[in-house]
Amino acid sequence: MKRSHLAPIIGTGLLFASNGAMFASLLPWYPTLMREWGLTESVFGFIVACFALGSILSSAAPAPIVRHFGPLKTVAIGTILMAVVLSLGGATLTGGLTLALLLFVIGFVDPIVDVAQNVVAVRVQDNVGFSIMSSVHASWSLGAAAGGAVATLAVGHLDMAWYLLIASVVATIVAGIGCILVGEVPDQKTQEESESRGNWAILWLVLPIVVVAISGTAVEEVANNWAALMAAQIAGVPVAESGVALTLMLAAQCVGRFLGDPMINRWGRDTVARFGGVLIAGGTVAAMLSTGELGLFAGLAAAGFGCATIVPSAFTAASKLPGISEGAGLTVVSWLMRIGFLATSPIIGLLATATSLRLALGILVVAGLTIVLLGGRLDASRD
DSSP: OOHHHHHHHHHHHHHHHHHHHHHHTTGGGHHHHHHHHTOOHHHHHHHHHHHHHHHHHTTTSHHHHHHHHOHHHHHHHHHHHHHHHHHHHHHHOOSHHHHHHHHHHHHHHHHHHHHHHHHHHHHHHHHHTSOOHHHHHHHHHHHHHHHHHHHHHHTTTSOHHHHHHHHHHHHHHHHHHHHHHHOSOOOOOOOOOOOSSOHHHHHHHHHHHHHHHHHHHHHHHHHHHTHHHHHHHTSOOOGGGTTHHHHHHHHHHHHHHHHHHHHHHHHOHHHHHHHHHHHHHHHHHHHHHOSSHHHHHHHHHHHHHHTTTHHHHHHHHHHTOTTSOHHHHHHHHHHHHHHHHHHHHHHHHHHHHHSOHHHHTTHHHHHHHHHHHHGGGGGGGOO
16 A cells, blocks of 8 residues: 555545544433433434434435535535534433434435545545445444444533533544545546436336345444433443443444455355344344343344445445446435435334334344345345
């Protein structure tokens, strides 16, 4: 690796880590807020779904914004905006409605930053001449795990508003350093690709890949919004310490992403995805049957590791479908994935209210088995 390549690679990783850490700094506070506000699981599920709703409504915004401002400037502006919103929101949270509004606004901005930083990553990758995508996505997981871990330590010891302000400032500084290290992002020529298939044919081809991707994101949704609550309700972990479940799932996902490329290069994306599905289903069953912290944490960590390569592999498979341009495949998968995000938490919340949170966790068993059954459709991503 040339020394000139190292700085932009590290810088890109810092952009992803900053993005992961900022939002994760809010998540361990969820059990405390639910308890203070007296929210039921079903109400909470609809509240956190506002993040996905905001993401869906802004799905058409990233492309023109990135074209106008450039990807690096878009990341910088978007990160600052998210930091301001999170800081102000943390200081003004008074109930479920204000939390829903905060999550909606952050959810609206996050896809713009996400697309922009992925454009930066792709252009840096093309410039250096070898793959960095798995590593930078692992950096996001590492940032999210670190942000969640520090926030967990802060719960019960620091005022939430002050903590979110500090976390937002730190994340913005990290992103700023990342922008400096990346430097000037080389432009890429784009060309319009004609489609040889109609819209319904595209949807039919992409649908199995979307189902696999949504099954993978269901695990991420549980990690983000329900893991801390599960630790408190199922394993009896003190609320102030329950965020450790979130940290374990994100850390396991991070390890899985760092190991993902070597595993895929050896065994193929479909095989690795199916193995991940087995880990998701098996780990979830272990968590559901657990009576203490160890079983729950081990099961959730297995599910986090299992989901690590699912979404990146689904994106790759969608970009390589015959007769469909790369952009068309990725756009459909990305948009439908966000609809899946929108539905997951309300479904879990309704199931938990009707039965119990332990039984509601069974949705991940279904997700894991779905990946095992449909993982072969990711074979299109093999190079």
